[in-house]
Amino acid sequence: MRFDCVIIGGGLAGLTAGLKLQSKGLDTAIVSTGQNALHFFSGSFASMQEAPAEIIELFSAAGIKLHYEKGVRLMPLGTFRDAELSLEDIELFKAPKFAKKALVVNLSGFHDFFASFLAEGLEKQGISCQIRSINFPELEALAKSPSEMRSVQIARIMDRITDKVIREVRMLLSDEDAVVLPQVFGLQDSAVIEQLRKGIPVRVVFAGTLPPSVPGIRTQMLLKRRYEALGGTFMASDEVLKAHLYEGRVHSIATRNLDNHFIEADNFILATGGYFSKGLRSNPFGISEPIFGLDVRFDENRSAWYNPSFAADQPYMKYGVVTDASLHALREGKALENVFAIGSILGGTRPELGTGAGLAIRSALEASNQILNIK
Ligand SMILES: Cc1cc2nc3c(=O)[nH]c(=O)nc-3n(C[C@H](O)[C@H](O)[C@H](O)COP(=O)(O)OP(=O)(O)OC[C@H]3O[C@@H](n4cnc5c(N)ncnc54)[C@H](O)[C@@H]3O)c2cc1C
Structure with a gap:
């Protein structure tokens, strides 16, 4: 060969x-x-010292949308970190106080997403926070075994019921101006991410879960x-x-x-x-x-x-x-x-x-x- x-x-x-x-x-x-x-992978690429036009083009041809801006991103435990080049899932904010009121939404039975740490972190930034869980019957079979109730297995199901997720999240919203969801969407491609952002009428922020990383595996x-x-x-x-x-x-x-x-x-x-x-x-x-x-x-x-x-x-x-x-x-x-x-x-x-x-x-x-x- x-x-x-x-x-x-x-x-x-x-x-x-x-x-x-x-x-x-x-x-x-x-x-x-x-x-x-x-x-x-967290979804953000650590520093590369130079404008990455070539890489944005190369990745875009593979169906991976990147955006380049300087800002801070929400980390899985409710802290914030500087970031630049990121996958489209990752929102970058000018400052950690990215909303007045946020709704942190988890899925019932999912333990790899740290909703309470996230809420605590957001409260520290002056963002008032509510935590809610959604119970999807589609996840019941997975929820029977903690080893099955993992990000990638969940994403396979979530990507099939995106309209339902949108409906459920909309029903939970009152006067919040942001929703924080676990990174369990868009395993095959990022169309689902766009669909959620279009369907939910407030800012949608995705926060990391325990590995494996759904956006990383997609990439x-x-x-x-x-x-x-x-x-x-x-x-x-x-x-x-x-x-x-x-x-x-x-x-x-x-x-x-x-x-x-x-x-x-x-x-x-x-x-x-x-x-x-x-x-x-x-x-x-x-x-x-x-x-x-x-x-x-x-x-x-x-x-x-x-x-x-x-x-x-x-x-x-x-x-x-x-x-x-x-x-x-x-x-x-x-x-x-x-x-x-x-x-x-x-x-x-x-x-x-x-x-x-x-x-x-x-x-x-x-x-x-x-x-x-x-x-
Ligand atoms: C757990 C973890 C999380 C990270 N998260 C981030 C992040 O969110 N953002 C960031 O900027 N950086 C992150 N990093 C830093 C990371 O090093 C880079 O992001 C980058 O992905 C590294 O890519 P790589 O291709 O050099 O190495 P790797 O991703 O480690 O890939 C090396 C590959 O080589 C294969 N290999 C090894 N030996 C052989 C062999 N003898 N024959 C054939 N194949 C072989 C391995 O199986 C593996 O598939 C993270 C690092 C780690 C360890």
Whole structure:
């Protein structure tokens, strides 16, 4: 099997690179083990330092509507956080006091949404709050088992009964000027979000639930669908085990499912994430990157990895694989000519490219540009 470019990891970084390269006519493949950080996504992309016109266009072609403005967003526990680029589900406010009176609506039997914390947080901002629950008979079968009464399973049902949800919420409204709903809508596409906003005559704000994140899963699904529609090959549930290197270049990779059938490519993009996705591995003696054996920046003094203050920025989150200015990954101090590292595997080694999801996107676009210039 041979491709122009093989991307290892199908999270936000890998999918963004795949979309960009595939849309420019390259023949690419993404190999991905499984769950990624999008399954926990809040809906807002952390800073990426630059106006994201290209990404808005790329995502819009996949059916994902983004909006870019500076503001604050409501967090799942009723606090507020600065945000910029966000999915359309996420409302950004000029200030936390976004309404005079709000109605927080939960679904009976759903414990993964923190209505009372939300109400308390809103009250602190001077927004007077009421909490109400709606009992939908359609959810009764799920409600019998707490493990079934989860965001994604609920969203599958809610998306089928959106008109009924609108009717029920309207009946609960009195003089409120905002409604806060759990993020359990729009699993397949965001049309349901628009429908709710049109049908409910006051401001509709969606607040996060416990994972999995419904908007995050939708984002992952739509990106993957668009990637495949452009002709990309997505190898799901496979794991890249090792790479074959010769004179500073990688020729092929081996995966768990393909046994001795190696995948060859002109370029490789490493987008395997941080510790969470096992892109980086740590043990008491150090931190390593398991596929290529890349150089990883970390403090040799183990006790410097952690800040004893739990809430402080943790130094270990800044560690990551080392690259040159063009995002070529370094191995034994030398840049591998055709291997680029992107996304959270970079940790804090490239702060100029942003943080969190911003870093994933910016680094994916940068590495793709490098590859496209080479071609
Ligand atoms: C729980 C959590 C929540 C977050 N929420 C936000 C947020 O709301 N906003 C924000 O800005 N940032 C958030 N972040 C930061 C996050 O790092 C980025 O948002 C971004 O999604 C990371 O994307 P990524 O593609 O680099 O890595 P990941 O999303 O981690 O994806 C890496 C992928 O590579 C695969 N993989 C790993 N090893 C292999 C292998 N050997 N072979 C094949 N595949 C492999 C993994 O299975 C995974 O699918 C969050 C991070 C975490 C951990």
